[in-house]
Amino acid sequence: MQYLAMIYGEAGRWEALSDDERTAVYARYTAFAEEAGAAGVLADGAELAPTTSATTVRVRDGETLVTDGPFVEAKEALGGYFLLECASIDDAVDWAARIPGAEHGAIEVRPCYVDETEEVVA
Secondary structure (H helix, E strand, O other), X not given: OEEEEEEEEEOOHHHHOOHHHHHXXXXXXXXXXXXXXXXXXXXXXXXXXXXXXXXXXXXXXXXEEEEEOOOOOOOEEEEEEEEEEOOOHHHHHHHHOOOHHHHOOEEEEEEOOOOOOOOOOO
């Protein structure tokens, strides 16, 4: 089963780091991705651009409303994700605890929806 591990961190924290600190953090994320990949757990992952680059789309009464910026002001922002292929939520949580962002932010782990009625075409 696939689980999405969403990495939330304090808004502005990344920008406050020095170049050396950022390099060290990237090295830790690379090590995690290599370990998860070697274990056959990593299906995908990506760092997201800053929230200042976000565009929010809403449809109300048939009208599309587009707003520059994130949906809400928040202390924590979604900074990236890993898509994990794990046998159970417990396995996914164990892997999520290894993501470096868990040490200063939060990792939300959510199962990906599977439509059991959908026919698989080979």
